[in-house]
Amino acid sequence: MAGLVPAIHVFLRSVSQGVDAPAKPGHDEREACFPNPRLMLLFVEQCLNGLQFGLLLFLLAAGLTLVFGIMDLVNLAHGSLYMLGAYFAATFAALTDSFVAGAVLALAATLVVGMALEVVALRRLYGRDHLDHVLGTFGLILFFNELVRMIWGPAGLSLSLPMWLILPVELLPGLYYPTYRIAIIVTALAVALFLYVLVMRTRLGMLIRAGASNREMTGALGVNINLLYTMVFGLGAALAGLAGLMQAPILTVQIGMGENILILAFVVIIIGGIGSIRGAFIAAVLVGLIDTIGRAFLPDLLRLVLSSRAASTVAPAISSMTIYLLMAVVLVLRPEGLFPVSSK
Amino acid sequence: MVDALLEIDSLTKRFGGVVASDAISLAVPRGELHAVIGPNGAGKTTLIGELSGEIAPDDGRIRFEGGDVTLLPSWRRSRLGLARSFQITSLFADFTALDNVALAVQAHAGHSFRFWRPARGEARLREPARAALARVGLASRADVLVAKLSHGEQRQLEIAMALATGPRLLLLDEPMAGMGPEESGRMVATLRALKGELTILLIEHDMEAVFALADRITVLVYGRIIASGPPEAIRADAQVRQAYLGEEIRHG
Amino acid sequence: MTAPLTPRNVVVAVLLLLLTVLPLYATASGHVFLLTLFTRVVILAIAAVSLNLILGYGGMVSFGHAVYLGIGGYAVGILAFEGATSGFVQWPVALVVSALFALVVGALSLRTRGVYFIMITLAFAQLVYYFGVGLDRYGADDGLSIRQRSQFAGLVNLSDRVQFYYLCLALLVAAIYLTWRIVNSRFGLVIRGARSNDRRMRAIGFPTFRYRLTGFVIAGAICGLAGALLANHTGFISPATMHWTRSGDLIVMVVLGGMGSSFGPLIGAVLLLTLEEALPVLIRVVASPVFGDAAARMAEYWQIMLGPLFLLVVLFARGGIDGLLAGERRG
Numbered sequence A: 001m002a003g004l005v006p007a008i009h010v011f012l013r014s015v016s017q018g019v020d021a022p023a024k025p026g027h028d029e030r031e032a033c034f035p036n037p038r039l040m041l042l043f044v045e046q047c048l049n050g051l052q053f054g055l056l057l058f059l060l061a062a063g064l065t066l067v068f069g070i071m072d073l074v075n076l077a078h079g080s081l082y083m084l085g086a087y088f089a090a091t092f093a094a095l096t097d098s099f100v101a102g103a104v105l106a107l108a109a110t111l112v113v114g115m116a117l118e119v120v121a122l123r124r125l126y127g128r129d130h131l132d133h134v135l136g137t138f139g140l141i142l143f144f145n146e147l148v149r150m151i152w153g154p155a156g157l158s159l160s161l162p163m164w165l166i167l168p169v170e171l172l173p174g175l176y177y178p179t180y181r182i183a184i185i186v187t188a189l190a191v192a193l194f195l196y197v198l199v200m201r202t203r204l205g206m207l208i209r210a211g212a213s214n215r216e217m218t219g220a221l222g223v224n225i226n227l228l229y230t231m232v233f234g235l236g237a238a239l240a241g242l243a244g245l246m247q248a249p250i251l252t253v254q255i256g257m258g259e260n261i262l263i264l265a266f267v268v269i270i271i272g273g274i275g276s277i278r279g280a281f282i283a284a285v286l287v288g289l290i291d292t293i294g295r296a297f298l299p300d301l302l303r304l305v306l307s308s309r310a311a312s313t314v315a316p317a318i319s320s321m322t323i324y325l326l327m328a329v330v331l332v333l334r335p336e337g338l339f340p341v342s343s344k
Numbered sequence B: 001m002v003d004a005l006l007e008i009d010s011l012t013k014r015f016g017g018v019v020a021s022d023a024i025s026l027a028v029p030r031g032e033l034h035a036v037i038g039p040n041g042a043g044k045t046t047l048i049g050e051l052s053g054e055i056a057p058d059d060g061r062i063r064f065e066g067g068d069v070t071l072l073p074s075w076r077r078s079r080l081g082l083a084r085s086f087q088i089t090s091l092f093a094d095f096t097a098l099d100n101v102a103l104a105v106q107a108h109a110g111h112s113f114r115f116w117r118p119a120r121g122e123a124r125l126r127e128p129a130r131a132a133l134a135r136v137g138l139a140s141r142a143d144v145l146v147a148k149l150s151h152g153e154q155r156q157l158e159i160a161m162a163l164a165t166g167p168r169l170l171l172l173d174e175p176m177a178g179m180g181p182e183e184s185g186r187m188v189a190t191l192r193a194l195k196g197e198l199t200i201l202l203i204e205h206d207m208e209a210v211f212a213l214a215d216r217i218t219v220l221v222y223g224r225i226i227a228s229g230p231p232e233a234i235r236a237d238a239q240v241r242q243a244y245l246g247e248e249i250r251h252g
Numbered sequence C: 001m002t003a004p005l006t007p008r009n010v011v012v013a014v015l016l017l018l019l020t021v022l023p024l025y026a027t028a029s030g031h032v033f034l035l036t037l038f039t040r041v042v043i044l045a046i047a048a049v050s051l052n053l054i055l056g057y058g059g060m061v062s063f064g065h066a067v068y069l070g071i072g073g074y075a076v077g078i079l080a081f082e083g084a085t086s087g088f089v090q091w092p093v094a095l096v097v098s099a100l101f102a103l104v105v106g107a108l109s110l111r112t113r114g115v116y117f118i119m120i121t122l123a124f125a126q127l128v129y130y131f132g133v134g135l136d137r138y139g140a141d142d143g144l145s146i147r148q149r150s151q152f153a154g155l156v157n158l159s160d161r162v163q164f165y166y167l168c169l170a171l172l173v174a175a176i177y178l179t180w181r182i183v184n185s186r187f188g189l190v191i192r193g194a195r196s197n198d199r200r201m202r203a204i205g206f207p208t209f210r211y212r213l214t215g216f217v218i219a220g221a222i223c224g225l226a227g228a229l230l231a232n233h234t235g236f237i238s239p240a241t242m243h244w245t246r247s248g249d250l251i252v253m254v255v256l257g258g259m260g261s262s263f264g265p266l267i268g269a270v271l272l273l274t275l276e277e278a279l280p281v282l283i284r285v286v287a288s289p290v291f292g293d294a295a296a297r298m299a300e301y302w303q304i305m306l307g308p309l310f311l312l313v314v315l316f317a318r319g320g321i322d323g324l325l326a327g328e329r330r331g
Helices: A004-017 A027-031 A036-071 A078-096 A099-120 A130-152 A179-201 A203-213 A215-220 A225-247 A257-272 A277-303 A308-333 B044-052 B074-080 B097-106 B123-135 B151-164 B181-194 B207-213 B231-236 B238-251 C007-029 C032-057 C066-081 C087-109 C114-133 C161-184 C186-203 C208-234 C244-257 C264-291 C293-300 C303-316 C320-325
Strands: A168-172 A175-178 B004-015 B018-029 B033-037 B059-064 B082-085 B169-173 B199-203 B216-221 B224-229
Touching: A036 A078, A036 A168, A036 A175, A036 A179, A036 A225, A036 A257, A036 A277, A078 A099, A078 A130, A078 A225, A078 A257, A099 A225, A130 A257, A130 C114, A130 C244, A130 C303, A168 A179, A175 A179, A179 A203, A179 A225, A179 A277, A257 A277, A257 A308, A257 C114, A257 C244, A277 A308, A308 C087, A308 C114, B004 B044, B004 B199, B018 B044, B018 B059, B018 B199, B018 B224, B033 B044, B033 B207, B044 B082, B044 B169, B044 B199, B074 B082, B074 C186, B082 B151, B097 B123, B097 B151, B097 C186, B123 B151, B151 B169, B151 B181, B181 B199, B181 B207, B207 B231, B216 B231, B216 B238, B224 B231, B224 B238, B231 B238, C007 C032, C007 C161, C007 C264, C007 C320, C032 C066, C032 C161, C032 C186, C032 C208, C032 C244, C032 C264, C066 C087, C066 C114, C066 C208, C066 C244, C087 C114, C087 C208, C114 C244, C161 C186, C161 C208, C186 C208, C244 C264, C244 C303, C244 C320, C264 C320
Parallel strands: B033 B199, B033 B216, B082 B169, B169 B199
Antiparallel strands: A168 A175, B004 B018, B004 B059, B216 B224
8 A cells, every 4th residue: 555656656757748758756756865776666667668669669660661671762751650640549549439449440540541642642752862752751741730730620639548558567566667658568569579570481571571672573573563562651651650649648649749759760760770670679779768768867967967957958958969969970980770781 | 014004913802702803913004905805793893893993892902003092082093094984874964065074174174162253164174175075076966965965975975074084094884885886886986096095994795896996805704814815815715715705606 | 144034034033123122012011021021031042042052953952951040040149148249240150150060060971872861961950959959048948039139330230120131132142143153163063063973073083072061061151141140030049940840941942942043942932931921811812702711721721732732843843943934844
């Protein structure tokens, strides 16, 4: 019973503050004169948050790197698919009164939208300059933002979780972690495993890899390249939508939510190596951990030298800067990424 | 023994498991037209890449006019007098033929940190450019956009650009690629006119042209030189016939 | 250079004429908001002109160009905050800091190609954006108010809307003219050649890196100046000015207006910014009699056309509006 109050405290902080502003150690805990186990638990908790954020980034990055690696398409509108996933989930969950049903429908809807987008618009960009991709898909970002505004209004939506996902689980003595975040971790890991099996062990995956290294040849072998590309793009869209809908209960669902995280996804695939899912996985988890732990502990570290207000302003800026700095360093020293796919 | 203009010493390059250049050693004296032939995949393109500075060899040395140029970037080699043409036409498509050649002249006419005066008005650049175009027979096409030139004309333009840099050594990578017999004939005439004045290393598949132009021929197979000498010797060499010329005759 | 009476030249001439007489019309009719709007148009056109130099002519897709708007703006804002309100100090600082930052970013980025170059310029832009967010003393996320415009010891009074507008317009014309001279000079041909075929440029003997870097620095400096102007105009500077989507807007202006043309960036800036203001009004006025209420809602969502329109331009009319007017069909 005594553990319930701090447990609820921890849980409320984690769920309500979400990704952008992770749990900060509160005043009362500091004044309780940190017994080390408390600090350790907090650190573990933040590591889990970082892992969770990183895995979500991985889902987003995996789709991006697949499309980039296989179709050589730079898709800035990937973030829009992420946004659509969230919006669809909120809408369908409200309609069906079930989070899970809403999630499944949202996933299907995003898949359909993704494939339609590829067929109608994006396939004309294949083979063109990367600049054309960037410009064209940037236009699509504008389009989707306006479309969402038109259909759902400017205010944004919210998505609430069913009771069984809100209850925390005691992972370690004294460490209560929201079930939902665990669900995210488990789901994302399952998807990662699925992708690995798909790409490495199935015929489809072999076709994907073949298509990546030699488009004409694969076409000449009688494989319907157009269909293959549409399916790959659909897969990428579904992954983005999944990331979006899983984030939805933790973050607000709003217009433009794709733009901020899209950049991070690009950072991840650059660091990991374009076209490499393994690279995306490792880089995403790395970035997630750096960002979350940085935001969690840097303010306190800085409070040793700066005023409290300055520290809370400077800290998130520094942890964001670190990630971009890391990408810049990788680009300068090892532009093909940490885990490059063998060059074409 | 006359000092060779170009000396290649044990040049080696590996791409993964493939040996593209296998300890290639070759000396090209001044004024010679030296042809390099070999079947596809023999490593000719790699060799040109190493000579022009786009590919760094794993081992070996390249000496040009006595100086070691093995690791120099391509623009520096150009400044030293080593010009190349490309197998797959590589020009400035949105500029005119004259603009293209004038740029080549500009690269060797002082620095280009000039921001004000229109470069197209500089006689110092345009005159030599026109002259180079005339040499390859493109004088009348000077103001045509490269994208609108015929394939053969573009190949001629490649030569003109290389010439405009005032080189001492010309590296020609299959200048006759994709040309019909009439165009090839014109190209051979152009190259013959350059013989003696310049040293030329010619990579070609067109055997007629090779035997018509070359002073000496080197045969490259799987990155290795299997024969090197005057045309008659090469024609008679059994190994060469088997490895290369035989294939050519069969494929007619 | 003789100017034949082509559709494009006519449009440009009319546009310049309208821009010149605008303040007179605005003050006479009392529609001061027009002056405010078009001052913004002119300033962002300067930024677009600078981007056009490296993007349109140089083929360097910098997705972090809005950073220089921020650097110029913060130079003015921070110096004003600390008491240095003289434009003779602020504006050179804006130019120099922008140029230095461009030098560093360019030196590191220009070794890369294609999408890597795009990403690294984006990374640097985000770095500066987050740095601005962390600038606690200077407003951080909320931004910094600039209470007094840059002082020029009585030479020109920037607080006078009309004077400020004409100053900006003069600088725009100067920027366009300067760009025109640069791109036809030896230097310009080098960066244009490098855009067309960098490998070829190096093969004929050009050390292209140093030329492209110089172009990058020039463009950064000019955009820094635009940033100083913008800060003066809005009386405010915040990190939002430097967000990567702002860089995207600049790219849209350049591409829509016509990459690699003298007046394309101006056309693009005018189009993008006036559409934002004018189109809703226009739609409402034109469509209301026919569609009634629906027209009002249509007007609000005009932007939904912009995205696909832009995609169409990229696919079929790469030369932008300028290209279309000049009669080319590039795609």
